[in-house]
Amino acid sequence: YAYDFVLSFVTMQEVTATSRHYVDRLFDPDPQNVLQGVIDMKNAVIGNNRQKANLIVLGAVPRLLYLLQQSSSSLELRTECAVVLGSLAMGTENNIKSLVDCHIIPALLQGLLCSDLIFIEACLRCLRTVFISPVTPVQLLYTDPTVIPHLMSLLSLSQHTQEYITQIFAHCCKTPEHQTVLFNHGAIQNIAPLLISPSYKVRMQALKCFSVLAYENAQVSMTLVNVLVDGEQLSQVFVRMMQRDKPIEMQLTAAKCLTYMCRAGAIRTDDNCIVLKTLPCLVRMCSKERLLEERVEGAETLAYLMEPDIELQRIASVTDHLVSMLADYFKYPSSVSAITDIKRLDHDLKHAHELRQAAFKLYASLGSNDEDIRKKITETENMMDRIVSGLSESSIKVRLAAVRCLHSLSRSVQQLRTSFHDHAVWKPLMKLLQNAPDEVLVMASSTLCNLLLEFSPSKEPILESGVIELLCSLTQSDSPALRVNGIWALMNMAFQADQKVKVEIVQALGTEQLFRLLSDPDTNVLMKTLGLLRNLLSTRPDMSSHGKQIMQAVTLILEGEHSIEVKEQTLCILANIADGNTAKELIMTNDDMLQKIKYYMGHSNVKLQLAATFCISNLIWNEEDGSQERQDKLREMGFVDILHKLTQASDPNLCDRAKKAMQQYLA
């Protein structure tokens, strides 16, 4: 053991010594010796990561950069320097970091201004290697505004410049701002002709550029559909690249381009190039024959493509047995690979999470609208078990995708009643809600809303698990989506619930929070809060505790600038109040409120008229105590005339409601 150590120590020493020699030669006063030194260094570092690291440690990089930038250096020397730097960049990520720290990027970009093609190509090759590394901040490409236009102008020089530049663009276009910069500098016009380049690498990188440019970008996508390449529409060029005899990488990337263009609204979802070409191509990418990476990308892209379109979901669901094909995504690492081949096992393990989350995403997208498809998914082997275990996986990506899938399936009444209950999905869901990042919380709470619907058999056990506190805390979140989901779930929970539950909700939420939610800037939150109130006040509410505050809130909303829906909901609350014994008095003694009801009975919107009439109808209902007095008072206030008028209304519901109210007077 000790011997080994000594040996490796000696080798290390030797390497350092030779490395130092290489660096020393860079400082030779004779330029010819320097050039020879650089060439020797080039040959020494190829494929030798330790040598590369040594040279970097010994400070070769700043000297190489100096020589590269020096206009007194010969072109040959400058080129060789760029080549060596490119070779150093091919090493480890640490190498790249060191190079970037030495400001290699501005130096190489400066080098591109030279007129010598060989030198430019060497610089670009090195820049490419640096930029495609995940440790390089892409922003460095955009700091100098003259760089992008200059790169565009270099595209015409050679196939090599085309390949390197498009590869840089494809890797460094990460945000909408990047897309805009590239778009504004004519990326589309400059890169489109490269799609029919004789070089496969150039075609491929150009294609990748378009996929990153078009992603969620309507401006780029709209422009792309009108581009002609050699007289052919770009979408047709992409379709050709999806032909089955083309390399998989090319098919997949072309399918991405068309997917993004479609999602950005530039291509209709019923266009043949989507329905008959892109969709089948992406389904093929999910097949067992493809590499794991390809299957992941294929499934994710397909999920994205069909998310908003039920027709595409229906077609995909019957294409190539996609639903059962996806079940295979959960079988990694397979038992076979574990026994036979460690390398394979490692590979499988690495991709297992990615595969699972991609499958969940695709299932979520497939089942987002169609009941039959949801049924098919839940009937897939072990599907619910897989979702349940996915909810508690360590990888956030998998948990998020699993809960998205669960959410999509939870839109089915039938599934809520059957498989969801059978597999007690609420348990892991509740656990997920305890401590999760916001994006997971949004999905999980939204799913919970559906699980709390009154027909859901999971509602009971969830209630018993003490969910109210949790939901109330969600209503205090900074995220509007979480506030909506929290209050929405409470609303669903309160629907036709026991008085006990209602009291629990009111107590847990607190009137203060309730009123805060009633003045929430988000209309959705307001609506759901009103919905909650309405549910709380249904079935003869006892208003002794919070009656006054509630009446205040109702007045406030009816007087404020709100949408018809909000006001309708508020009038419904009032109608519910009017149904309660003691609560009736709260309205009857409030002339202001009665005037408002009268106003809404004569409103131009039928929904509001209906809700207001409903309210009056409750007040004058015969069988209850004091109905006579209330009838009299309201007659005095002119409600009978209004009701009479409403019996002539064109809307049958309103007419009917008014007649029923009038009958109370006649009886």
Next chain:
Amino acid sequence: MQCNICSVLSKMAELGAGSLLTGDPAFNYQEHELNERLKRLYPAVNEEETPLPRSWSPKDKYSYIGLSQNNLRVHYKGHGKNHKDAASVRATHPIPAACGIYYFEVKIVSKGRDGYMGIGLSAQGVNMNRLPGWDKHSYGYHGDDGHSFCSSGTGQPYGPTFTTGDVIGCCVNLINNTCFYTKNGHTLSFCPCLSFQPNLYPTVGLQTPGEIVDANFGQQPFVFDIEDYMSEWRAKIHSMIARFPIGERLGDWQAVLQNMVSSYLVHHGYCATAMTFARATETMIQEDQTSIKNRQRIQKLVLAGRVGEAIDATQQLYPGLLEHDPNLLFMLKCRQFVEMVNGTDSEVRCFSARSPKSQDSYPGSPNLSPRHGATNAHLHNTGADSPTCSNGVTPTNKNKSHNKYTGVSSASSSPSSSPSSVNYSESNSTDSTKSQPHSATSNQETSDSEMEIEAEHYSNGVTESSTRIMNGTYKHQEILQADDNSVDDSCSSRQLCGGNQAATERMIQFGRELQALSEQLCRQYGKNATHKKMLQDAFSLLAYSDPWNCPVGQQLDPMQREAICSALNSAILESQNLPKQPPLMLALGQATECVQLMAKVRSGSCSFARVDNFLH
């Protein structure tokens, strides 16, 4: 005269009416489309052996099935009470294995009462009073439940249901023996049927009144992009071939390939090329150079029609060879006789005080093509149905006069003439020096341009051996000179034995000798039908005043020399203990044969592994 015109006109009218009767233009167009598409989709299928399905069979159907629209539309005409009223129809032919991948589509015109429709495949003889899939050797995808039936009365959940307006496709992959269906251009994944019988027929079945479906066997573009699917398999098979593992034996392979090339060059006597190749690849050539050159010279003589000289040379260089192979000798002598008739063999050529014209028409030249030019005259008479006749007589005349010059000029301007004549003189044998002065003197009597032609004749005949490449140039020449020849035909040229009396006598004498040889062989080895036929054919030439335009005139075609030339070459090689066939041709032939065999044993990949695809 008027009458004549009248009758011609009326005849033409009849012809016109006839063509009108057959010609529903839409149908013809569809037929054309179908042929084109089938040829494109299934290039490996030999329709003479295994015809492709093109319609439903009016014979192979249950009585409840009605056919219309060229037997492409199927409708149900039974009671449709229950499954006992089911009815099917098969296509006219089974799917040939050489398709590799076969596809057809059916459009549901009407789902009728209940839409109990099945689309699929079945073998010959399967009960037609059933839907496809219910019985053994029968497979089907059913519209009412979307199930797939694989030789069983109970189906398995497979795909969506289908109904009026849907287009259902059925694809059979004979490479991996799978099948899948499509609906409106979308694949529905592989059918669970595990194995397929050979010789399945496209089949549809219907069961309730009002059900109507239309088949598309290629009459129209398919909704599903089958060509794209095929391209994937073509690429797969090509890459399988390209990536065929050769492992450790890379060096061996290289040696084999080099040997293939080298032996091919040597076989055909491309001496200089073979030497250069050997030098570049640092390989050895088995045969020595003189031997290659000798063979080359003999081949050149045969191809030039100078068979007598070729026989002499063979006997001199390879004594005993022909004596041991009397069949070959007889074949050579027969050919020599033919060449005498032709006027090319040196035994008759030495007699002819040849006129420039006769030399110009020198039939020994491979430039002279098959008979096309000569049959022109017939075309004028018979040609009402031939597209060429529409040009009438005048343009042909124009061609003639024009070609008289082009014929000459093309020859003199041909770049191949000089290098090839050098090539000829390169082979320095006694035989050629014997003939060389002769042709030179005769050339001197002619004009310059004629001489060039002579040179040209030699060059083509001599330098290029019996390969395809030669045929290529050959046709080119033919176009330029065909009419030229036909003009001369009518004049003094192309006379028996070059029109020389002495030569004719020599020929007749030779014929007697040949007859004697035949009889001798007959006594020695017994009767030989092939010999008899050969001799008969050769002698028949004399029975016609214009042997070139007679039913057996084909023999005079210089192309006919190629077979005997390669037979002689092979015999020489065999006598030297060398392979009589170049390994390259052997390998090529074997590969071609293998692919054909694959089609016969129903291995579908043959359709994407055609030898043609790899020859450039």
